[in-house]
Structure formats: C-alpha cells, structure tokens
Amino acid sequence: MTKILGIVGSPNKGGRTSRLVEKALAGAASAGAEIDAMYLGEEDIQPCRGCKVQKCWEDGICRLDDSAEPRNRRIKEADGIIFGAPVYFHDINGLAKDFIDKVRIPPRGGGLHTIYLPTNGKSAFAITIAGGTGKGALTSLGAIHWGLFLPCGFRALKPVPATPFNFKKALTDAEERGKELVKAAVNIAPFEEKGLADRIRHFQETDWVNSDFTDDNFFLACAIYEGIMDIPAADRKAVEDIKVHIEKAKQLMDAGRKTEAPAYTALAYEIGRRIWDKHK
Ligand SMILES: Cc1cc2nc3c(=O)[nH]c(=O)nc-3n(C[C@H](O)[C@H](O)[C@H](O)COP(=O)(O)O)c2cc1C
CATH class of the missing domain: 3.40.50.360 (Flavodoxin domain)
Known part of the structure; x- marks a missing residue:
C-alpha cells in the first residue's frame, strides 16, 4: 500500500x-x-x-x-x-x-x-x-x-x-x-x-x-480580491478599484517593469484588507 x-x-x-x-x-x-x-x-x-x-x-x-x-x-x-x-x-x-x-x-x-x-x-x-x-x-x-x-x-x-x-x-x-x-x-x-x-x-x-516579494504581493492582492468578491455588503467601487490596481500591476510585470508593480499590489491589498476586516 x-x-x-x-x-x-x-x-x-x-x-x-x-x-x-x-x-x-x-x-x-x-x-x-x-x-x-x-x-x-x-x-x-x-x-x-x-x-x-x-x-x-x-x-x-x-x-x-x-x-x-x-x-x-x-x-x-x-x-x-x-x-x-x-x-x-x-x-x-x-x-x-x-x-x-x-x-x-x-x-x-x-x-x-x-x-x-x-x-x-x-x-x-x-x-x-x-x-x-x-x-x-x-x-x-x-x-x-x-x-x-x-x-x-x-x-x-x-x-x-x-x-x-x-x-x-x-x-x-x-x-x-x-x-x-x-x-x-x-x-x-x-x-x-x-x-x-x-x-x-x-x-x-x-x-x-522562485517567487520574490513582488510576486508574493501580487499573489496576495489576487487572493484578497477573490476573498472579498463574494461579500454582498462590500463597497463595489472599492472592489472594482482593487481589480484595476491588480491589472495595472500585471501590465507592468508583463512589460518588464516589475519594480513598479508593488505600488499597485500594495494599494490593492490595503483596500482589500479594510473590506475584509470590516466584513469577515
Ligand atoms: C513570529 C511570527 C511571525 C509571523 N510572521 C508572519 C508573516 O510574515 N506573514 C504572515 O502572514 N503571518 C505571519 N505570522 C502568523 C502565522 O503565519 C499564523 O499565525 C499561522 O496561522 C501559524 O500557523 P499555525 O496556525 O499552524 O500555528 C507570524 C507568526 C509568528 C508567531
């Protein structure tokens, strides 16, 4: 066995x-x-x-x-x-x-x-x-x-x-x-x-x-976005903002401008975290 x-x-x-x-x-x-x-x-x-x-x-x-x-x-x-x-x-x-x-x-x-x-x-x-x-x-x-x-x-x-x-x-x-x-x-x-x-x-x-801290932060921003999507009472505008920040970070990473991405993933995380802490 x-x-x-x-x-x-x-x-x-x-x-x-x-x-x-x-x-x-x-x-x-x-x-x-x-x-x-x-x-x-x-x-x-x-x-x-x-x-x-x-x-x-x-x-x-x-x-x-x-x-x-x-x-x-x-x-x-x-x-x-x-x-x-x-x-x-x-x-x-x-x-x-x-x-x-x-x-x-x-x-x-x-x-x-x-x-x-x-x-x-x-x-x-x-x-x-x-x-x-x-x-x-x-x-x-x-x-x-x-x-x-x-x-x-x-x-x-x-x-x-x-x-x-x-x-x-x-x-x-x-x-x-x-x-x-x-x-x-x-x-x-x-x-x-x-x-x-x-x-x-x-x-x-x-x-x-082989993830560095930028990859880690990108993963985290995506995880928090997916984690709050199913909260009906969450501020929809804020949720949409998170999505926009994640997309911007992705574009920068794909364009070889990885060092600029954390500005957006960190922002996405901050907004997501506020929603998470309020509702979960
Ligand atoms: C000394 C210490 C450092 C920690 N550092 C982190 C961290 O860097 N990132 C994080 O998300 N959680 C961090 N945590 C929280 C743990 O990851 C969390 O409590 C986890 O659930 C512990 O696993 P366990 O429940 O199996 O003990 C830390 C906890 C301790 C005690």
Missing part, C-alpha cells in the same frame, strides 16, 4: 498548518493510501550543531539528538511526502527549518550524492500558511523546495500557498493535491544526472517556488 507522510511544521497542533496537512492526508487516504502524520511540535528537535562527526550523512543518526533518526526513517519509508509550514517573517518558521537541517537519508551505496538516495524521484508537495497579514506564502516556498525537496531528490507537485483570504480554497486544494500525490507516488522518476542541472530545472519549473 502507498504510504504518505504528512509533516506539520507548526508547534501548534490543531492550528492552521495542521488543518491543511490533515486535509491533504485525508485526500491521500481517500485515494487509498496509508497515512502517517508527524507533528514537529511533538518532536524534541535540537538545532543541528554542524558537529565534526559527519557520520550522519552515511547512517542518518545524529550523535547529539536521538530523535532525528526515527524521523529520517519515516521519511525514507514513505512513498510520498507532504510538508506544511507556517510562515514567520516571510519564511518558514524556525522549527521547520531546524527539522530540515537534520534530515539525513542514508544513501544506498555508490556515494553520498542525491542520486543514490532511496528517496530520489519520489513525490512531495509543500503547503505554506501565511496566517497573519498573508505575506510570505510564496517567498517561504524556496526553503522547502531548495532546502528539503532538492537534497532528497523529491519531485514536487504544485504547492498549496495559503493565506487567511484563500484559506477555504487552500483546504480544498490540499485535499486534491493529497489525492494527486498518491497517483504520483506510484511512478517514481529518479533524477539521473549526477550534477544539479536536472533538479534545478525541475524546481525552476515548479509553480511559485
């Missing part, structure tokens, strides 16, 4: 990261997978000390932290991975990063290179939740893809970036992506090249992974 592991990077079990990852796991279960949930808040994760022993790269065992190896084993044994992290200061939170810093998958032989890892070519997807202002749902994706998925050799499905404004849709997307993951997990497609090129190409082509 296909095994899917969902990792909750938030210290708050029952919070929004939990809800999204659990929804994704429910989707995976409905597609016939055996599911496993790992709550990082319940793990005794110590930061990697960068010690000189270095044997962890070969056997997955941390000499300073007994809790690391069982986590590494669960990752290795899974056929597909869901990684969810809350956004703190526009990036993944420290707990999720401390976890990533200790991921070691022992290679099958042939050397320490990623292509020798038993995880090479397995599938994964990321969920981020920027649950405050909504900023950082995209900028935080890089840490997960470049820091966790690429070194493990995972192939990424489209991520699920969540904010308070698209949260309902994100739950639905997470569930759908959980189902897709079960299908993808059956077809392990290992990266063949020893060099990084193949993997870099893959993550460059994965939606949203």
